[in-house]
Amino acid sequence: MGLSTRLIVGGAVAGVALTYYVRSRRARTGEGYLDIVRSLPGDVMRWADETRERAVKAIEDGKTAARRRDEEFARQLLAAGSPPEA
CATH class of the missing domain: 1.20.5 (Single alpha-helices involved in coiled-coils or other helix-helix interfaces)
Known part of the structure; x- marks a missing residue:
């Protein structure tokens, strides 16, 4: 194409x-068609800002969950002790 x-x-x-x-x-x-078209740039900017904020929050929530999971995994490894030697 x-x-x-x-x-x-x-x-x-x-x-x-x-x-x-x-x-x-x-x-x-x-609303009238012209009013909607006039407000469109502001609506797009607002939507982009909200999307960016949601993405940042989702990333932070993911990092927090990963830290918790890693801490729990480390605790489980320490609790299990060292493996028996062959």
Whole structure:
């Protein structure tokens, strides 16, 4: 697929997504189309910030869980003692 085809397909997909977003938000809130399009950049920035914050929190939660798991594993190894020598 050539570059021009990719650009056309990407533009069409973006247009469909934008149309869906605007229509669903209009049905949900009753705002005008122009108001929705004007607020779109702020909505996108807010969504990106929220997504970034959720990702950072998920990473921190994962690190905490991994530390707990490693500590428990170390305790189990110490409790088991050294293996018998052959």
